[in-house]
Amino acid sequence: MSLEPATIRRIAALARLRVEDAELPVLAAELNGILGWIEQLNEVNVDGIEPLTGAAQMALKMREDVVTDGGYPDKVLANAPERAGDFYAVPKVVE
Amino acid sequence: MAGSSTAISLTDLTIAAARDGLRARHFTARELTEAHLAAIARLNPRLNAFITVTGDRALTQADAADTALSRGDFAPLTGIPLAIKDLFCTEGVRTTAGSHILSPFVPPYESTVSANLLRDGAIFVGKTNMDEFAMGSSNMTSAFGPVVNPWKRRQDADAVLVPGGSSGGSASAVSARLAMGATGTDTGGSIRQPAAFCGIVGMKPTYGRCSRWGVVAFASSLDHPGPFARTTEDCAILLGSMAGHDPKDSTSADLPVADYAAACGRGVKGMRIGVPREYRVDGMQGEIETLWQQGLAWLRDAGAEIVDISLPHTKYALPAYYIVAPAEASSNLARYDGVRFGLRENGTDLRDLYERTRAAGFGAEVRRRILIGTYVLSAGYYDAYYLRAQKVRALILRDFTDAFAQVDALVAPTAPSAAFAQGENMDDPVQMYLNDVFTGPADLAGVPAISVPAGLDANGLPLGLQVIGKPFDEATVFAVGAALERAAGFDALPQIRAGA
Numbered sequence: 001m002s003l004e005p006a007t008i009r010r011i012a013a014l015a016r017l018r019v020e021d022a023e024l025p026v027l028a029a030e031l032n033g034i035l036g037w038i039e040q041l042n043e044v045n046v047d048g049i050e051p052l053t054g055a056a057q058m059a060l061k062m063r064e065d066v067v068t069d070g071g072y073p074d075k076v077l078a079n080a081p082e083r084a085g086d087f088y089a090v091p092k093v094v095e
Numbered sequence: 096m097a098g099s100s101t102a103i104s105l106t107d108l109t110i111a112a113a114r115d116g117l118r119a120r121h122f123t124a125r126e127l128t129e130a131h132l133a134a135i136a137r138l139n140p141r142l143n144a145f146i147t148v149t150g151d152r153a154l155t156q157a158d159a160a161d162t163a164l165s166r167g168d169f170a171p172l173t174g175i176p177l178a179i180k181d182l183f184c185t186e187g188v189r190t191t192a193g194s195h196i197l198s199p200f201v202p203p204y205e206s207t208v209s210a211n212l213l214r215d216g217a218i219f220v221g222k223t224n225m226d227e228f229a230m231g232s233s234n235m236t237s238a239f240g241p242v243v244n245p246w247k248r249r250q251d252a253d254a255v256l257v258p259g260g261s262s263g264g265s266a267s268a269v270s271a272r273l274a275m276g277a278t279g280t281d282t283g284g285s286i287r288q289p290a291a292f293c294g295i296v297g298m299k300p301t302y303g304r305c306s307r308w309g310v311v312a313f314a315s316s317l318d319h320p321g322p323f324a325r326t327t328e329d330c331a332i333l334l335g336s337m338a339g340h341d342p343k344d345s346t347s348a349d350l351p352v353a354d355y356a357a358a359c360g361r362g363v364k365g366m367r368i369g370v371p372r373e374y375r376v377d378g379m380q381g382e383i384e385t386l387w388q389q390g391l392a393w394l395r396d397a398g399a400e401i402v403d404i405s406l407p408h409t410k411y412a413l414p415a416y417y418i419v420a421p422a423e424a425s426s427n428l429a430r431y432d433g434v435r436f437g438l439r440e441n442g443t444d445l446r447d448l449y450e451r452t453r454a455a456g457f458g459a460e461v462r463r464r465i466l467i468g469t470y471v472l473s474a475g476y477y478d479a480y481y482l483r484a485q486k487v488r489a490l491i492l493r494d495f496t497d498a499f500a501q502v503d504a505l506v507a508p509t510a511p512s513a514a515f516a517q518g519e520n521m522d523d524p525v526q527m528y529l530n531d532v533f534t535g536p537a538d539l540a541g542v543p544a545i546s547v548p549a550g551l552d553a554n555g556l557p558l559g560l561q562v563i564g565k566p567f568d569e570a571t572v573f574a575v576g577a578a579l580e581r582a583a584g585f586d587a588l589p590q591i592r593a594g595a
Contacts, residue, residue: 008466015425015469016432016446017462018454030463030524031470037525038414038480044487051485052492054316055302055541056346057566063342075203079436088434093445 003031105130106272106593110175110329111356113275117164117174124160124174128153128218131176134593135220135273141591142243144258144268146181147189148221156218163216171336173216178274180265181222182229183209183320184309192311193225193261195238196431196438196456206309207341208278208320215336220274223264227458228428229285229313232530234263235517236460244293244514245271245589249555252590256514256556259289259530262323266293269323272593276324276333280310282317283416284510284534287546290323291509291559294548294589296576297323298330301567302541303348305334306341314423315346317416317538327547327577331355334569350567358570359577364398368575369502373409374533379511382552387508390549390560393582394506394575402502406494411487412536413528418471418484419539424461425468431456463524492540499565504575507533509546509559533561543569545576549583557587 003011005024008031012019019027073086082089105127108116116122132150139145153176160174184190184202191197205213213219226236234242234257242263244256258267262279266289269277279286281299290297298321305320312318322333335356340349370391375384391401433439433452440455442448457465471480498505511532520527537544543566546559560579564572588595 003470007470011466011469011473014473015465016429016449016453017457017465018450027463027466031466033523033525034417034463034467035470038417041411041414041418041483041487044408044411044483044490046483046486046490049486049489051482052489053485054346055492055539056316056348057541058303058348060345061342061349078203079200081199081433081437081439090434090445091442091448 003028003035104594106134108275109326110275110324110332113175118169120164124157124164124218125154127174128157128176128220131220131274138271138273138591138593142245142267142271143240144223144242144264144271144273145178145221146191146224146239146264149188149219152188153218153220160216160218170214170216171332172212174218175216175275176218176220177212178221178223178265178268178277179209179219180225180262180278180280182225182280182311183278184311185209185219185222188222190222190311191239192229193227193237193239194456194458194461197311198238198438200437204309207306207343208310208337211336211339223262223268223277225264226261227461228311228424229261229280229282230424230460230464231260232284232288232527233257233520234260235521236458238458241517242267245591246294246514246556247590254516256516257292259292259514261285263289265323266290266295266297269293269325270295270589271591276322276329278337279321279323281319281321281538282313282420283538284531286321286323287534287544287559287561288510288530290546291548291557292514294557294585294587295323295325296327296330296545296547297321298334298545299537299543300334300338300569301348301543303346304338304543304567304569306344306347308341308343312427314420315427316423317420319538327545327573327580328356328359330545331359331573348567353570355569355573358573361574362397363394363575363578366399366504366575367402367502368394368399369402369404369498369505371404371406371409371498371505371507373406374507376511376532379508380513380552383508383511383558386550386558386560390506390579394578397578397582404498404501404505406498406536408487408490408494409536412491412539413532415484415487415491416535416539417467417528418480419488421464421468422472422481423468425465425472428461428465488539491536495540495542504571505563506575507561507563509533509561513552513554513556513558537563542566543572545572547576547579547583548585549579550585551587
């Protein structure tokens with residue numbers, strides 16, 4: 001399987017990454033190199049194997065469904081690139 | 096400074112020895128901290144191991160430690176200067192993850208692991224450099240410039256060597272004696288490979304042993320915080336403080352933390368040590384095979400039984416890793432959008448703002464992994480790539496489970512080569528990925544592993560041996576690691592170091 005420039009454009013749009021046209025040939029070569037190497041996984045017989053989602057070999061703990069934190073908007077907003085009152089500010093999205 | 100401590104430089108002490116010296120009042124925490132800050136001031140311009148040095152804060156912490164010590168109030172790490180990988184959020188101290196996109200970020204909270212170290216009296220001298228978002232094996236991907244390995248080749252002393260990655264700043268700092276120990280994270284080998292390249296000890300505990308809360312996420316099912324130090328015992332002391340259950344991380348293990356430092360003295364008599372035959376790959380440096388055999392002979396002499404075993408899916412670990420890790424990264428890194436924190440590049444509309452911010456903020460390796468991760472998770476490819484990789488991951492765990500039914504621990508090389516020079520292995524991403532061929536499997540399986548410096552190659556560069564253990568049996572990993580350390584008697588020193 002080989003990635004075409006159009007596919008890379010589509011993935012980059014899904015990932016919200018701006019990619020310039022000039023970058024596409026290099027990216028295509030690198031990504032196809034990685035994917036070509038990954039293809040060797042097709043040699044493995046995985047019939048009947050349950051997928052392993054994580055390394056934590058235990059049941060995840062449950063906790064009470066209660067609020068345990070919060071009430072400090074200034075701390076939350078301290079790193080905002082732009083704020084308006086107690087809100088994050090972004091370019092206008094609704095006309 | 097008084098008494099016997101003048102014979103050895105403060106920056107050469109182990110954590111265990113410094114702790115005794117502080118408690119006996121042979122020197123103060125301020126003297127110990129000032130010695131390390133002076134070493135940083137002199138050597139960091141050459142090594143670039145730190146992104147941020149927190150000298151004033153460290154001296155304030157040192158004075159508080161001296162007050163506590165004068166009262167006879169001893170916590171496990173009171174007065175010990177440590178370095179913190181810049182992936183751990185530190186309250187009020189900039190935390191960048193080695194990325195331009197987080198360059199303005201000052202966390203309003205402290206990660207659990209670093210908070211545990213502070214609780215136990217540690218002093219933080221600064222935040223260490225790293226591959227961007229922990230993605231790399233050389234520290235060449237940091238937005239804050241590459242880190243330099245303090246070791247030099249005997250034959251080619253002008254070559255600037257990499258410290259390994261991604262925790263390269265932590266490894267370089269501890270090796271050059273700019274800190275007595277450091278934190279790191281290991282997702283595919285990012286503690287053990289740099290420990291091996293820099294001639295120090297690095298420990299990746301079991302997944303869930305150290306909380307991930309407040310650690311900038313790369314691949315959540317693979318990220319393991321752990322310690323670096325110059326001895327196995329020092330790593331054990333650090334892990335004892337870092338580990339423990341944390342309700343803020345749902346994957347944190349609610350299990351007792353053993354006395355790892357005591358385990359270092361246990362010995363290996365009667366243990367069964369496995370030798371995985373698949374950890375013998377083409378192109379591996381000849382001296383590494385020799386050192387491996389030597390390590391097994393040492394353990395046999397110390398009373399262990401050496402057993403050949405098989406981990407049949409080893410060669411598929413890295414290709415599976417390079418699906419799972421980028422998939423999780425593409426999801427975790429979606430949060431960097433220029434809205435709530437970090438860099439913002441303005442655009443014509445919100446979507447343009449996202450795309451420009453992320454293009455400007457992420458380096459080439461991070462962008463590659465986000466694209467791979469997005470692709471393998473996208474409709475139509477999910478089963479072929481991501482689901483298959485998760486099944487292969489299950490087989491890799493099964494390999495370890497089967498092996499540990501026969502043996503107490505496994506011993507293998509840490510990396511297929513000694514430290515390479517800046518610029519080498521850079522042309523082809525896959526070539527760089529292969530550095531993690533011996534470390535990646537333990538991350539996928541979540542089992543604990545340590546790298547111990549065990550010898551030098553023909554060029555005078557350190558080589559590491561790795562001990563891999565059963566889940567939550569760090570104690571045995573420390574026991575075997577310490578036995579290798581005692582037998583190896585590794586006392587070579589890097590050319591660039593405090594006091595040299």
